[in-house]
Amino acid sequence: MEKELFEHGLNMNRRKFMSRLSIGLGSAALGSLLIPDLFGGNGNPEDAIMRGLPHFAPKAKRVIYLFQNGAPSQLESFDYKPLLCQMMGENLPESVRGGQRLTGMSSAQTSFPLIGSYYKFNQHGQSGAWVSELFPHMSKIVDDICIIKSMNTEAINHDPALTFFQSGAQQGNRPSMGSWVSYGLGTENNNLPAFCVLLSRGKGNGQGVYSKLWTNGFLDSVHQGVQFSGGENPILYLQDPNGMDRQTRRKMLDKIAELNQEEFNSFGDPEISAKIQQYEMAYRMQTAVPEIMDTSKESEDIIKLYGPDCLVPGTYAANCLLARKLSENGVRFVQLYHQGWDQHGNLPNEMRGQAQDVDQPSAALITDLKQRGLLDETLVIWGGEFGRTNYCQGKMLVDNYGRDHHPRCFTIWMAGGGIKPGIVHGETDDFGYNIIKDPVHVHDFQATVLNLLGLDHEKLVYKYQGRRFRLTDLYGNVVNKIIA
Secondary structure, three states: OHHHHHHHHHOOOHHHHHHHHHHHHHHHHHHHHHOHHHOOOOOOHHHOOOOOOOOOOOOOOEEEEEEEEOOOOHHHOOOOOHHHHHOOOOEOOHHHHOOOOOOOOOOOOOOOEEOOOOOOEEEEOOOOEEEEOOOOOHHHHHHHEEEEEEEEOOOOOHHHHHHHHHHOOOOOOOOOHHHHHHHHHOOOOOOOOOEEEEEEEOOOOOOOOOHHHHOOOOOOHHHOOEEEOOOOOOOOOOOOOOOOOHHHHHHHHHHHHHHHHHHHHHHOOHHHHHHHHHHHHHHHHHHHHHHHHOOOOOOHHHHHHHOHHHHOOOOHHHHHHHHHHHHHOOOOEEEEEEEOOOOOOOHHHHHHHHHHHHHHHHHHHHHHHHHOOOHHHEEEEEEOOOEEOOEOOOOOOOOOOOOOEEOOOEEEEEEOOOEOOOEEEOEEOOOOOOEEEOOEEHHHHHHHHHHHOOOOOOOOOEEEOOEEEOOOOOOOOOOHHHEO
16 A cells, blocks of 8 residues: 555656656667767767677777689689699599589589699798789788688589678578678777678679678668768768758758657667667768768879779779778778679680789788788788689680689688788698698688687677577687787
8 A cells, every 4th residue: 555655656656667767768879879979988989889899809900801702713823733734634633523512514524624824923922922923912912911722611602602701601691791790899980880891893704792792681780781882972872862951951860760769669679779870870971981982182102002993983993992991990891892703714814804903902902001000900801702623614725714613722811900921821732622731611711700800709699580690600610820
């Protein structure tokens, strides 16, 4: 009786108290979205409200992933195999192939003639790393990078292999690596997304890329990659329509946020909160993105470093420069996709064009980050979804041949962000067909990237439909030998 009188006097009971408490928390959350500095330490990126905490001290703060879509041949780039030139035209020994899986494009072949690289290799730097003459600029930075020759994957076709690298699963609709990093660490800059995507197209035979590669999957949609285009408007629908000024836009967003907040209070759907955040992010990006896209303030030395194509929006060179600017401004994960590496035929000619596109800008990015003091905290990755066979696909011509898909061993390189510089990790046999030392699986690679960012891949989990998911699924070991 006393309890009922007490509640009546306050016009309050447990149900009302919990209801009003939830509204108060919702209002505080809305306030933090509309006024980012309210709980964010006066806008200091280090105090940003959306900032996550790593599991342990990170070696890298952010990632730039230069994905070479279509699978560049390791045998024409970083894995020198003189035996293939000596045995030119001879059949690949069955003892080496071991009945391993073939694609549908090679399954009808009755012989597998070995073919060496059309291009010469030389050793470079103090490390003495072998690099093809196709990559003269990258050869100058070998002492800044770690070349991994023992990458391997189960996927033998482009779509599943590409999806596997990005999401840890060969089927689609899983969160991409950039989304996992955004989920685990949040953003360093409230005016930019934590995860940005840049696309370019080379001169060679291209494989398509699609939005599922940068999807948030079952994570909140705020973690989805934001794609930049190479046109006049880098992000579609970001600008205000004709007849609307910033003040009107602000009032409109405030009213929409209030309506969305009422909906959230009623249903508790987290996607409603995500929608509010996305509207606010778009509003703040209207100022931040044009400034970052502006290259007029870059020095002549920087333009010369990346090459003249860096002034042409949508090119690989322009995207490398933009990646540096985005990373410099606190974007956690910048993903570049450069298409055109699928050389099933005419490899010597097509690969030369691809190399001309990416060689100078890739090396320039490392040099640029290093001279700005940013390389130590920025992890840079270069590589494709699998490798290429040591035998010729189809008719064999010394100056006009092709190579099929080869998931058993291929090469990528990594630099900065806690990676040991100037080393070569892993080794393949003399035929360039099998790994004989220090294999690195896709899940090992992913576990290592997360580790460098201060994230334990076994603890970065998300429960969905009754199962605890992670980027590395049930596998993965950190490759400690390449960590400084």
